Amino acid sequence: MPAAANPAISAALRDELFTRARAADYGLNAVQFGAALERVAKSLGGEAQLRSLKVEDLALAQGCAAGNEHAWEVFLTRFREKLYDAARSITREEASARELADSIYGELYGTRMEDGERVSKLASYSGRGSLEGWLRTVLAQEWVNRFRKQKRLVSLEEQEEAGAQFEAAPAAPPESTLDPRVAAATDRALAELAAEDRYILAAYYLDGRTLADVARTLGVHESTVSRKVERLAHKLRKDILSHLTKAGMGRRQAEEAMEVDVRDLAVDVRTQLKKQARGQGLPAPE
Amino acid sequence: MVDIPNSAKSRLRQGSGGTSAHPDANLLAAFSEQALAGTEREQVLAHLAQCADCREIVALSAPEAAPPQTAYVPRGWFGMRPEFMRWAVVGASAVVVVAAVLLVRPELERAPVQSVQQARNEAPLGPQSAESVATEAADALQPKKDSAKDLVVTGARRERQVMKIEGANTPARLTAGLSAPTVAPAAPPPPPASIKPEEEFRYAAAPAAGQAAGSATGGVSGAKVAAEPKRDVKVGDLAVLDSAPANTMAVNESQAQPTALAKEMDAGRTDAFADVVTKKNEPAVAELKAQRAPADTASGRMTMRATSNVATRTWRIAEGKLESSRDGGKTWMGISLPAGVKPLTVAGIFPRVWVGGDDGVLLRSDDNGATWTRVPGDWQGNVIFIKFEDAKRGELKTSRPGETQIWATEDGGATWTLRARVG
Numbered sequence: 001m002p003a004a005a006n007p008a009i010s011a012a013l014r015d016e017l018f019t020r021a022r023a024a025d026y027g028l029n030a031v032q033f034g035a036a037l038e039r040v041a042k043s044l045g046g047e048a049q050l051r052s053l054k055v056e057d058l059a060l061a062q063g064c065a066a067g068n069e070h071a072w073e074v075f076l077t078r079f080r081e082k083l084y085d086a087a088r089s090i091t092r093e094e095a096s097a098r099e100l101a102d103s104i105y106g107e108l109y110g111t112r113m114e115d116g117e118r119v120s121k122l123a124s125y126s127g128r129g130s131l132e133g134w135l136r137t138v139l140a141q142e143w144v145n146r147f148r149k150q151k152r153l154v155s156l157e158e159q160e161e162a163g164a165q166f167e168a169a170p171a172a173p174p175e176s177t178l179d180p181r182v183a184a185a186t187d188r189a190l191a192e193l194a195a196e197d198r199y200i201l202a203a204y205y206l207d208g209r210t211l212a213d214v215a216r217t218l219g220v221h222e223s224t225v226s227r228k229v230e231r232l233a234h235k236l237r238k239d240i241l242s243h244l245t246k247a248g249m250g251r252r253q254a255e256e257a258m259e260v261d262v263r264d265l266a267v268d269v270r271t272q273l274k275k276q277a278r279g280q281g282l283p284a285p286e
Numbered sequence: 287m288v289d290i291p292n293s294a295k296s297r298l299r300q301g302s303g304g305t306s307a308h309p310d311a312n313l314l315a316a317f318s319e320q321a322l323a324g325t326e327r328e329q330v331l332a333h334l335a336q337c338a339d340c341r342e343i344v345a346l347s348a349p350e351a352a353p354p355q356t357a358y359v360p361r362g363w364f365g366m367r368p369e370f371m372r373w374a375v376v377g378a379s380a381v382v383v384v385a386a387v388l389l390v391r392p393e394l395e396r397a398p399v400q401s402v403q404q405a406r407n408e409a410p411l412g413p414q415s416a417e418s419v420a421t422e423a424a425d426a427l428q429p430k431k432d433s434a435k436d437l438v439v440t441g442a443r444r445e446r447q448v449m450k451i452e453g454a455n456t457p458a459r460l461t462a463g464l465s466a467p468t469v470a471p472a473a474p475p476p477p478p479a480s481i482k483p484e485e486e487f488r489y490a491a492a493p494a495a496g497q498a499a500g501s502a503t504g505g506v507s508g509a510k511v512a513a514e515p516k517r518d519v520k521v522g523d524l525a526v527l528d529s530a531p532a533n534t535m536a537v538n539e540s541q542a543q544p545t546a547l548a549k550e551m552d553a554g555r556t557d558a559f560a561d562v563v564t565k566k567n568e569p570a571v572a573e574l575k576a577q578r579a580p581a582d583t584a585s586g587r588m589t590m591r592a593t594s595n596v597a598t599r600t601w602r603i604a605e606g607k608l609e610s611s612r613d614g615g616k617t618w619m620g621i622s623l624p625a626g627v628k629p630l631t632v633a634g635i636f637p638r639v640w641v642g643g644d645d646g647v648l649l650r651s652d653d654n655g656a657t658w659t660r661v662p663g664d665w666q667g668n669v670i671f672i673k674f675e676d677a678k679r680g681e682l683k684t685s686r687p688g689e690t691q692i693w694a695t696e697d698g699g700a701t702w703t704l705r706a707r708v709g
Contacts, residue, residue: 040298052321086347090346090347098501123310124310124312125312126312128312128313128315128316128321128322129312129313129315129316129317129318129319130319130322133315133316133318133319133347133349134311134315136346136347136348137311137314137318137343137344137347138311139347140313140342140344140346140347141314143346144342144343144346178296178297180292182291182293184295186291186294186296186297187297190294190298191295194327194328194331195328195329195331195332195335196297198331198332198335199331199334199335199341201290201294201298201335202298202334202336202338202341203334203341205289205290205294205295206295206298206299206338207338207341207342207345208343213345213348216348216349217317217318217344217345219320226287229287230287230288232290233287233288233289233290234288236290236291237290237291240291240293240294257293257294258291258292258294259291259292260292260293
């Protein structure tokens with residue numbers, strides 16, 4: 001096959017990966033498969049990492065995107081049930097799982113047309129991770145981006161029809177009311193942490209993930225994450241305190257300032273009005 | 287676990303320095319599988335530390351952890367050391383096997399008498415008397431010298447297949463005895479030979495509109511393509527076939543009794559994806575909404591119920607196109623036919639679907655429309671009506687200016703005989 005057809009990668013590498021991927025089984029020739037490899041190589045900044053790609057999965061995805069019957073048979077055999085299972089584990093509910101999986105199928109097969117050609121989402125799979133993992137991620141993205149937002153809207157509409165009255169949404173917590181010195185000290189302490197440490201803290205303390213969940217996403221043992229969380233919590237507290245005291249704040253004051261929950265600073269108008277009314281001997285407002 | 291200061295939670299929640307572009311599914315999947323390294327991994331982690339949505343996507347897409355397997359290690363059980371335990375288990379297993387063999391041999395020797403007695407004790411099965419049933423069972427029990435290869439065990443229970451005992455010395459007898467009273471059903475008969483004497487023209491459904499012609503794969507070239515693997519008829523399916531109405535005119539959906547398979551389908555075992563791909567109907571997935579569609583019995587449209595071993599199928603011709611429903615008519619999907627065929631009538635009788643069209647076209651599919659075989663015949667005119675009473679007996683009607691013909695089949699469509707000519 002002419003190397004010029006895929007100038008970004010060497011013909012030898014392309015042919016090696018083409019053979020390894022058994023791309024011909026899915027109706028692809030070396031040039032077509034090479035084009036897919038080129039796209040991935042561009043995102044990787046070179047062809048050095050192409051050998052680490054899941055080339056078999058890549059060939060299957062490209063074959064499906066091209067409409068190859070055999071590729072779809074293989075894809076169905078391998079992934080049909082897994083897709084439904086993944087949707088069930090994401091939504092925790094059968095009906096939503098089916099709806100979620102069905103919504104993905106059309107995109108995978110290519111119900112969208114561009115310039116008269118069917119566009120399949122499978123064409124965007126790059127082989128960096130496994131095809132199964134990519135499918136799970138696509139499902140999760142769809143769930144987070146579309147379905148949850150829709151469910152919130154539908155739920156509101158249903159409740160309105162049922163006659164529920166809604167209060168105005170509470171004002172967002174006034175984050176900006178955090179003492180600037182505390183904010184700066186905290187930002188500095190967080191910036192000194194590695195990205196992975198910040199991710200662990202966010203996942204554990206903000207999202208409420210279990211240690212096991214966090215460990216699974218990082219590919220480490222749960223006990224490793226447990227020790228790390230403990231260590232990071234102590235370190236963060238100590239570092240923020242250190243920065244605040246260096247900024248001139250007293251230790252006790254710094255400790256109190258660190259623990260202020262900015263959500264408590266939101267003005268409670270009703271309570272304020274009641275206090276004022278009592279002070280003036282007036283009946284308290286309803 | 288020690289908590290972090292509220293100020294840290296607040297700043298983490300707010301995210302410092304803004305949020306970078308969301309990683310695509312390839313990056314997130316690679317991250318979850320620890321396939322990223324170095325700077326790239328750091329960049330993804332930095333984004334995840336700030337973006338709650340992406341963190342949730344990563345958490346949701348992580349494969350479920352396998353339940354921890356705990357190995358049971360018997361220690362000091364009844365005071366025995368583990369190495370002795372191992373031999374004790376082996377010895378106990380040997381004792382069980384020997385005991386089973388000793389028990390089985392007398393059982394097998396008594397089996398014929400017991401089975402006949404069992405038959406006598408069975409409740410009457412309709413017009414046949416218990417005595418005749420017992421006789422039938424006794425006859426069936428005589429080992430045939432040229433018995434079939436498949437292992438079967440005689441039983442006189444009419445709801446199961448009546449089968450015969452293998453030769454006396456085959457190990458299969460022991461197995462049968464050990465597993466009594468379970469019954470090993472005979473292997474299903476091979477699929478019927480191709481239809482004689484007509485010549486068959488097999489071709490795949492035409493590519494759906496919009497599919498790129500001249501794609502590198504060549505698309506559907508006209509060679510036979512089986513989009514779905516054929517499923518062998520199993521005993522359970524036959525049982526369902528026996529009980530299900532063979533050819534129901536679904537005039538009113540509420541009147542049709544759901545078969546066992548329909549209930550299974552209703553429980554959510556539909557397979558939208560296979561239909562999308564194999565039938566090449568791109569909008570099908572988007573259109574799969576649970577809207578109950580009234581049965582349409584207007585002229586030229588008939589809804590026939592056909593059973594498959596996956597889900598109940600309903601068929602119809604709507605606006606000149608063949609359509610199939612897997613949910614009793616709530617939603618419909620277009621089914622591709624060979625190029626140039628204009629469908630006029632459809633009949634589904636498990637496991638077959640028949641489509642009649644203009645210019646004498648009669649098509650048969652054994653895989654719910656994935657592939658079609660044209661059945662030539664001597665009729666003239668358009669095939670405007672077709673129905674099957676059961677798997678064997680069917681009738682079709684053709685029409686041309688000045689004449690209507692009625693043809694019938696007694697062998698499942700293998701041969702057709704002219705029954706009437708009007709006009």
